[in-house]
Amino acid sequence: MQANTTRGFLWSDVETRTLLNIWGEQDIQTALDGNFRNSFVYRDVSRRLGVMGFERTPEQCRVRIKSLKRQYLLAKEGNLRNNGQYHKICKFYDTMEMILSNRPALDPQEFIDSGAGGEEAVDHEGLEEDGEDAQDAYSESTGECPYPAETEVKLEYPTVPIPIPVKVTVGNNSTSVRPHNSSQSASNLSTKTPKRQRKRRANFPMEKLMEQFLEQSAQAEDNFYRMEEQRLQAEDRRREAEHARELHMLQMLGQMFSSISSTRPGSAATPCKTAPPARAPVFSSASPSCTQGQSSHLRRPSPQTDCCTQQSQLLNPDPQALVFERYYSLGSTSHRGMDDDILSLVKSIVPPLTSKKHKGQDGRIGIIGGCQDYTGAPYFAAISALKVGADLSHVFCTKDAATVIKSYSPELIVHPVLDSPNAVEEIEKWLPRLHGLVVGPGLGREDVLLKTAKEVIEKSKARDIPIVIDADGLWLVTQQPSVIQGYHKGILTPNFMEFTRLYEALHHEPMDSSDHQRSVMQLSVAMGNLTVVLKGEQDLITDGTKVISCSIEGSGRRCGGQGDLLSGSMGVLAHWAHAASAAGMGRSLNPSVVAAYGACSLTRQCNSQAYQRHGRSTTTSDMIQEIGTAFKKLFES
Numbered sequence: 001m002q003a004n005t006t007r008g009f010l011w012s013d014v015e016t017r018t019l020l021n022i023w024g025e026q027d028i029q030t031a032l033d034g035n036f037r038n039s040f041v042y043r044d045v046s047r048r049l050g051v052m053g054f055e056r057t058p059e060q061c062r063v064r065i066k067s068l069k070r071q072y073l074l075a076k077e078g079n080l081r082n083n084g085q086y087h088k089i090c091k092f093y094d095t096m097e098m099i100l101s102n103r104p105a106l107d108p109q110e111f112i113d114s115g116a117g118g119e120e121a122v123d124h125e126g127l128e129e130d131g132e133d134a135q136d137a138y139s140e141s142t143g144e145c146p147y148p149a150e151t152e153v154k155l156e157y158p159t160v161p162i163p164i165p166v167k168v169t170v171g172n173n174s175t176s177v178r179p180h181n182s183s184q185s186a187s188n189l190s191t192k193t194p195k196r197q198r199k200r201r202a203n204f205p206m207e208k209l210m211e212q213f214l215e216q217s218a219q220a221e222d223n224f225y226r227m228e229e230q231r232l233q234a235e236d237r238r239r240e241a242e243h244a245r246e247l248h249m250l251q252m253l254g255q256m257f258s259s260i261s262s263t264r265p266g267s268a269a270t271p272c273k274t275a276p277p278a279r280a281p282v283f284s285s286a287s288p289s290c291t292q293g294q295s296s297h298l299r300r301p302s303p304q305t306d307c308c309t310q311q312s313q314l315l316n317p318d319p320q321a322l323v324f325e326r327y328y329s330l331g332s333t334s335h336r337g338m339d340d341d342i343l344s345l346v347k348s349i350v351p352p353l354t355s356k357k358h359k360g361q362d363g364r365i366g367i368i369g370g371c372q373d374y375t376g377a378p379y380f381a382a383i384s385a386l387k388v389g390a391d392l393s394h395v396f397c398t399k400d401a402a403t404v405i406k407s408y409s410p411e412l413i414v415h416p417v418l419d420s421p422n423a424v425e426e427i428e429k430w431l432p433r434l435h436g437l438v439v440g441p442g443l444g445r446e447d448v449l450l451k452t453a454k455e456v457i458e459k460s461k462a463r464d465i466p467i468v469i470d471a472d473g474l475w476l477v478t479q480q481p482s483v484i485q486g487y488h489k490g491i492l493t494p495n496f497m498e499f500t501r502l503y504e505a506l507h508h509e510p511m512d513s514s515d516h517q518r519s520v521m522q523l524s525v526a527m528g529n530l531t532v533v534l535k536g537e538q539d540l541i542t543d544g545t546k547v548i549s550c551s552i553e554g555s556g557r558r559c560g561g562q563g564d565l566l567s568g569s570m571g572v573l574a575h576w577a578h579a580a581s582a583a584g585m586g587r588s589l590n591p592s593v594v595a596a597y598g599a600c601s602l603t604r605q606c607n608s609q610a611y612q613r614h615g616r617s618t619t620t621s622d623m624i625q626e627i628g629t630a631f632k633k634l635f636e637s
């Protein structure tokens with residue numbers, strides 16, 4: 001039973017009956033009889049009530065009893081017993097009658113007029129009587145409660161109409177006018193007690209005011225808590241945003257630190273396990289999920305995870321994940337902000353250079369392409385992969401293309417196997433050592449070569465190797481989309497012509513060339529959410545969920561082979577991105593999308609830089625010369 005702190009307010013029937021039982025007990029009545037100071041008696045009543053489970057103060061008990069006595073006397077005085085109306089005035093009439101009939105007679109007039117309870121005089125030390133009349137009458141009106149106090153209480157008023165004064169203001173004078181029916185009602189109650197009528201008229205607005213006051217207090221309290229909650233939520237949001245911003249800044253600092261340390265002679269020789277990480281002290285605590293030991297549970301720990309395990313020791317994955325998520329939450333961010341965000345993701349996948357690594361750990365990339373007609377394309381792709389940061393670059397080409405390609409560059413490992421009878425077996429031997437595959441540059445469209453390419457793709461998929469498909473590889477996909485459909489580590493890089501062919505082959509209808517974004521999204525979805533890069537004035541990248549545009553400034557120069565630079569560098573970045581993802585970084589973003597964006601921005605930057613030097617005479621070889629500085633500018637600054 002809850003304590004009721006309002007004097008005489010909302011007494012339940014059960015509570016009132018319990019009070020009357022206690023109050024009616026012989027010792028209580030005897031103690032009250034003739035005692036001027038009764039506060040100690042009501043203290044006892046209150047205590048006994050408490051034992052019965054009702055928490056009321058002595059003052060509340062006294063006021064309630066006084067109120068009940070008034071009701072009783074009113075009913076008795078109005079001689080309502082004979083017509084059965086007495087219960088409406090005094091619900092506990094019978095109990096009161098039983099108790100009071102054993103006591104000396106009360107003087108009703110004295111009780112009503114004085115507001116003090118006859119034989120129960122007030123102890124002026126403990127229980128103040130000042131202003132009590134109005135509140136007692138209030139209790140009198142509201143005290144009858146048909147339900148236990150825990151349930152919602154419906155206030156019951158005596159059915160006797162109570163006159164309601166209406167305030168009329170005329171000029172500066174205000175007078176109270178009694179409504180017509182009110183005056184009639186008043187005469188029903190008693191013609192002998194004008195003073196009491198005056199009191200009742202005064203009590204009704206008081207009661208209303210009290211109700212209004214309580215309602216308003218409750219509302220004000222509600223509002224206060226609601227506002228407080230909103231304030232706390234806003235504070236939380238602000239703190240989270242601040243935290244994310246700080247992490248972002250720290251990450252950028254880490255990248256800067258890393259690039260500084262990697263350019264300083266000797267600084268790259270920081271031992272991974274014993275010295276602070278090369279990236280930055282801010283990421284010094286490697287996540288348990290990214291430790292060397294735990295990387296063994298990854299699906300294909302070797303060779304794919306060679307660089308990821310290094311990274312996982314150096315990067316705490318959580319800040320990365322935060323940044324990835326943040327990028328996706330940026331619906332209305334400016335283009336520049338979006339570019340910055342995704343560039344920072346690309347930065348985060350670039351493995352640090354340390355003296356602890358052995359050759360091959362940062363990537364061994366294979367190019368499937370190169371035939372009699374096209375020797376430049378596989379070369380561009382393979383050399384770009386090397387210059388971006390792969391440790392080894394293999395070219396699997398036809399026999400007659402091999403010597404030519406070798407002559408372009410001693411850095412490349414060239415396998416003249418593509419047109420041999422056991423081409424697939426020859427290439428398959430190398431697959432366990434490869435981290436990424438680029439299929440198509442200079443491949444040509446001969447059926448036998450396309451068949452070999454198809455089987456190599458199948459075998460690479462089984463090994464979970466990231467595969468970039470470009471140029472004639474896309475011709476193959478156009479004939480047989482299922483070769484790569486739904487492979488989550490697959491990326492298609494069509495130019496507009498290649499895209500159109502592919503789109504129409506899949507959708508069996510002409511492409512709507514007015515909405516490239518829609519078309520590229522549709523193609524990605526049709527290919528099982530494969531990452532698709534539609535190259536052009538803006539490179540559009542999607543995995544079927546969202547289209548990201550890369551429009552870093554290039555130049556107006558469109559020389560052949562730029563797409564090969566793009567696909568070769570994408571092969572390396574795809575490996576890094578998936579390795580980072582497997583190590584727990586950037587789990588919420590498709591690593592292929594990150595890699596694609598990285599490669600597009602790099603190609604465009606190379607184009608821009610080469611054009612600044614060579615203008616109209618810019619060639620892809622000139623662009624390849626720019627890879628080192630462009631990479632540094634974009635991803636290591």
Ligand SMILES: NC(=O)C1=CN([C@@H]2O[C@H](COP(=O)(O)OP(=O)(O)OC[C@H]3O[C@@H](n4cnc5c(N)ncnc54)[C@H](O)[C@@H]3O)[C@@H](O)[C@H]2O)[C@@H](O)CC1
Nearest residue numbers: 374375376377441442443444471472495496497560561564
């Ligand atoms: N030096 C080399 O050895 C090079 C060889 N390449 C290889 O050549 C083979 C054929 O590639 P292609 O790109 O020529 O064949 P495609 O069949 O893809 O292109 C056909 C034609 O489409 C045109 N085209 C491209 N983009 C266009 C656009 N947005 N709007 C309108 N027309 C557009 C081009 O002019 C091209 O001649 C591939 O194996 C490729 O790798 C190219 O990579 C270029 C360099």
Ligand SMILES: Nc1ncnc2c1ncn2[C@@H]1O[C@H](COP(=O)(O)OP(=O)(O)OP(=O)(O)O)[C@@H](O)[C@H]1O
Nearest residue numbers: 495535536537554555560561562563564566603604
């Ligand atoms: N109009 C353009 N403006 C700026 N950059 C462009 C434009 N078109 C293409 N590029 C850049 O050149 C890159 C290669 O695209 P391109 O259309 O030349 O590919 P491709 O035709 O397959 O090349 P390749 O000659 O190697 O076969 C794209 O990723 C893009 O960054």
